[in-house]
Amino acid sequence: MTETENQAIEHPTIEDKLHPLQRLKQRIKTPIIDFLDADRSGKTDMLGKVFLLVPAFASTLIIVLIFGFLWYESVPILTDPVGGPGIIISPTWDPNRDLYGIAIFIVGSLLCTVIAIGIAVPVGIGGAVFLSEFCPMRLRQPIKMITEMMAAIPSIVYGLWAYIVMVPYIKNVLAPALQSNPLTAWMPWFQGDTNGLSLIAGGVILAIMLLPTVVTITTDALQTVPRSLREASLALGATQSETARKIVISAALPGVGAAVVLSLGRAVGETMAVLMVTGNSLQIPYTLFDPTYVMTSIITNQLGYAFVFPLWRSALFAVGLVLMVMSICFTLTAKMFIRWGMKTRGYI
Amino acid sequence: MTDYENYLEVRNLSTWFGKHAVLKNISCYFEDNTVTAIMGPSGCGKSTLLRSLNRLNDLVPSFRLEGQVLFGGENIYAPGSSVYDLRKRIGMVFQRPNPFPMSIYDNITYGPKLHGTKDEDELDKIVEQSLKKAALWDEVKEDLDKPALNLSGGQQQRLCIARALSVDPPVLLADEPVSSLDPASAAKIEELLVELKKDYTVILVTHNVQQAFRVSDQSAFLYLGELVEFDKTRRILEAPADERTEAFITGRIG
Numbered sequence: 001m002t003e004t005e006n007q008a009i010e011h012p013t014i015e016d017k018l019h020p021l022q023r024l025k026q027r028i029k030t031p032i033i034d035f036l037d038a039d040r041s042g043k044t045d046m047l048g049k050v051f052l053l054v055p056a057f058a059s060t061l062i063i064v065l066i067f068g069f070l071w072y073e074s075v076p077i078l079t080d081p082v083g084g085p086g087i088i089i090s091p092t093w094d095p096n097r098d099l100y101g102i103a104i105f106i107v108g109s110l111l112c113t114v115i116a117i118g119i120a121v122p123v124g125i126g127g128a129v130f131l132s133e134f135c136p137m138r139l140r141q142p143i144k145m146i147t148e149m150m151a152a153i154p155s156i157v158y159g160l161w162a163y164i165v166m167v168p169y170i171k172n173v174l175a176p177a178l179q180s181n182p183l184t185a186w187m188p189w190f191q192g193d194t195n196g197l198s199l200i201a202g203g204v205i206l207a208i209m210l211l212p213t214v215v216t217i218t219t220d221a222l223q224t225v226p227r228s229l230r231e232a233s234l235a236l237g238a239t240q241s242e243t244a245r246k247i248v249i250s251a252a253l254p255g256v257g258a259a260v261v262l263s264l265g266r267a268v269g270e271t272m273a274v275l276m277v278t279g280n281s282l283q284i285p286y287t288l289f290d291p292t293y294v295m296t297s298i299i300t301n302q303l304g305y306a307f308v309f310p311l312w313r314s315a316l317f318a319v320g321l322v323l324m325v326m327s328i329c330f331t332l333t334a335k336m337f338i339r340w341g342m343k344t345r346g347y348i
Numbered sequence: 349m350t351d352y353e354n355y356l357e358v359r360n361l362s363t364w365f366g367k368h369a370v371l372k373n374i375s376c377y378f379e380d381n382t383v384t385a386i387m388g389p390s391g392c393g394k395s396t397l398l399r400s401l402n403r404l405n406d407l408v409p410s411f412r413l414e415g416q417v418l419f420g421g422e423n424i425y426a427p428g429s430s431v432y433d434l435r436k437r438i439g440m441v442f443q444r445p446n447p448f449p450m451s452i453y454d455n456i457t458y459g460p461k462l463h464g465t466k467d468e469d470e471l472d473k474i475v476e477q478s479l480k481k482a483a484l485w486d487e488v489k490e491d492l493d494k495p496a497l498n499l500s501g502g503q504q505q506r507l508c509i510a511r512a513l514s515v516d517p518p519v520l521l522a523d524e525p526v527s528s529l530d531p532a533s534a535a536k537i538e539e540l541l542v543e544l545k546k547d548y549t550v551i552l553v554t555h556n557v558q559q560a561f562r563v564s565d566q567s568a569f570l571y572l573g574e575l576v577e578f579d580k581t582r583r584i585l586e587a588p589a590d591e592r593t594e595a596f597i598t599g600r601i602g
Binding site for chain 2: 137226228229231232233234235236237238239242246247250251343344345346347
């Protein structure tokens, strides 16, 4: 017998003397009494703790379970001799010949995301700075409300609009203009015939969809920068624009970073609108006007056919797995960057 | 009053926020190398008066002003007068320490860089001089790359003073600079303000009579937007000419 057990016997608690059934009753009753007493000082709210632990635990568990499930479904293709981890860098996707290279989709998704973020973040931050720093009070709320409404438009509607308006525009106006202008005609990324369904169409429609997120979150972040910081900058002889650029944006970095993180996640995972305007052609895009195929599109398009072919199906789940890993990596990198920024600013 | 370079004078100044009159026909002057205290109970317009001197009130859309503020003999509200040049020559320290969320070094170099100083050696020199003038150099000389927000409240306020001095303004405005600090830090900053008088004209807003007595050469007492008294601090505090001043000094209003 160890020392602690000894002590337990020497000092029996009230519970030990009770009948097992009574003890069970006690066990159930005590937390409830504690819960009701929780606001009194010195009482621990066990029941409350447990109830809050469940959702906290569940949200962590869900991501682990999804990850495990994706992994489980991808194992066949990752271990099969015709597949293997090499599919990540193999560019040929032809399920009829048992070729499951997914590099095309990874490249397509990455390029679309880069274009979308490259457009949406600078434009969005610019818009937010205008709204927060220069916009007359009376205009700010209406503009903000309309921007927020943009976020509520279903992505398929964006897709329809892009299909009817943007794709023909790229085909008939943008591509010919860029390819005939001597300034831009030589650039390798503007080459090639196009029917409008292209990488650039996917990137731009994604950018448009990300804009409201970037604008609203960044505006809110800029608005939380204390007025005294702006005044300090102005009192040193800075113009309003210098103050906005050098002080306000910099001070709001964590919020601006959060906007970028959120939009990154959405950009990588967005499906519908991108699927409708990128042309979904199985090739690596070499110019902005080439069609492309993104990861989400291949899953949506082929899951129905693939379901009875174990390898094909597994390959699609592998795409999903890569997508998830990519999106998590993006988020973590961005978070680390934000943390670093907060450290150098002394926020943490 | 032959040298008009830094001489700051307020003539018949009245201001409004919307329809609300804040200052009523105020005239006073701030001589070079003195500390002037602007005293008065809360809401009497002392901060508004101070902010009129570097045109910081202009940021409020409903702000309106009549009368003149002369700096070096020129009306700073005259059309065509550059507000940026003005603010470069009139530094300001705020009620709460408000260092920029960047390193100590960058806080000080922000102003000089805005106005075109790019040379690294010169910036280093400005940082050292400004921090020395603000009596902070010895405490932070090893940590210039550290974030300014990691400093204590009193150190932050001295950093803000150093930041204001970095562009070498002849006039320094201070809006209740110690009201959010502990007594020890407050005493240090009061000492510093007296020290700065040698090189700068200091205008201090305060609602603390003892502080005004310890620090200032002349005082302006404002009550409900009116300038009640304006004279040597000692004279006002020892023999107030107006009963409202006396009431404030003895603590009956405030």
